[in-house]
Amino acid sequence: MQTESQNSTEPLLKTSGLTRRFGGLIAVNDVDFEIRPREILGLIGPNGAGKSTTFNLISGFYKPSSGSLKILGSDCTGRSSMVISRMGLVRTFQHGSLMPSMTVHENILLGTLHGIRGHAARRKRAEETAEMLGLTSYLAESAGTLPHGIQRLVSIGIAFAARPRLLCLDEPLTGLNQTEVTDTLSMLERIRDDFGCSVLLVEHNMKAVMQVCDRIVVLHHGEVLATGTPTEIRSDQNVINAYLGHRHGN
Ligand SMILES: Nc1ncnc2c1ncn2[C@@H]1O[C@H](COP(=O)(O)OP(=O)(O)OP(=O)(O)O)[C@@H](O)[C@H]1O
Ligand SMILES: [Mg+2]
Structure with missing residues (x-):
């Protein structure tokens, strides 16, 4: 559990140059982002953008090809999922965890x-x-x-x-009806506000992401395309061209 004495400016998690190759494919390429205490951070991007791979890298299920991962200032690059979960990062899986x-x-x-x-x-x-x-x-x-x-x-x-200090959720809203989505979002806010837990949310439901996230990281072809508040992301021309524009154009 996070303590009040924790330095609120120190990121909970920070990646630098995080990269993962599968043969000739670069699924995650030179990704830098941080998750701060008590924030809900959205990780969005089209199918195949590298979201789940990023999840697997930060939770120790995959080893990075290069780059580094720090949790609360400690270098955790290449550490096992067991070690990382003991440091307070716990995750769910895209296709069910129960x-x-x-x-x-x-x-x-x-x-x-x-x-x-x-x-x-x-x-x-x-x-x-x-x-x-x-x-x-x-x-x-x-x-x-x-x-x-x-x-x-x-x-x-x-x-x-x-x-956990950091709860990582891979598409928790898939298949939920509107009431269930609303209930889950308020539950995430309670987890942040009442327990001081940060949440990393991978999600395709854009309305929900824009509503609940404090900040958003947009991945595209394995690279960070933009980072910012929902308002900044909504009006970011690169994001509109590469992702939101593409989606609406479908
Ligand atoms: N274990 C693996 N072996 C080979 N290629 C992989 C592996 N895992 C992911 N990839 C490839 O890496 C790229 C990124 O996949 P990833 O699952 O991270 O995307 P995603 O953003 O989570 O997509 P989605 O929104 O569909 O869940 C894709 O091209 C995928 O085919
Ligand atoms: Mg995925």
Whole structure:
């Protein structure tokens, strides 16, 4: 958990020249960005822009081909996902993070396994997390039988049960209806405001991104095309030409 004494000007996470090649393809190319304490940072870009690869690089699932990654000022380049999660970065996966045959309670308990000692304390954390996400009435249900929107919330619950400093969500709004989107966005704001947690949000729902993010990084062909507030990004000519214009032109 983030403490009040943490220097608020020090980035939580900072990449410099982050690059990842797959054979001849450069999926992420010389990417510099930072995530600050208590901010919701949107990472957007067209399909194949390198968003999930960036996620995998900062969470230790992929090793960078070159470049560096710092978390709270410590060099974490090439460190394992286990080490990085202990430093407070927890993520969800684009195509689901839960165990379908286990109950919601058991799933959220999985997120408490590192860092909390004792079954009673873990149960309490899982129950508090479920309550915060509006999942209390589903605790005894098998996760795989629940509606898609609830399963998405359970995935966030597993990640947030660890009370990370930085919660990384890969397309958490896919397939949600408008009410579920609104509820999830206010939950992300609570995670930021009440728990001092930063959120990295990869998302194609532009309206939601513009509404909830404090800042946005736009990736295009693996490179950072623009960084700024939603207002700045909306009026950035490069972004309009390469991405938003292209989308609306479809
Ligand atoms: N494990 C891999 N092996 C080979 N190529 C990969 C691998 N992972 C990603 N790529 C390629 O890297 C590029 C970036 O992919 P990535 O999944 O990061 O994009 P994305 O922005 O998350 O796209 P989407 O919006 O569709 O999820 C794509 O050309 C993709 O085919
Ligand atoms: Mg992706």
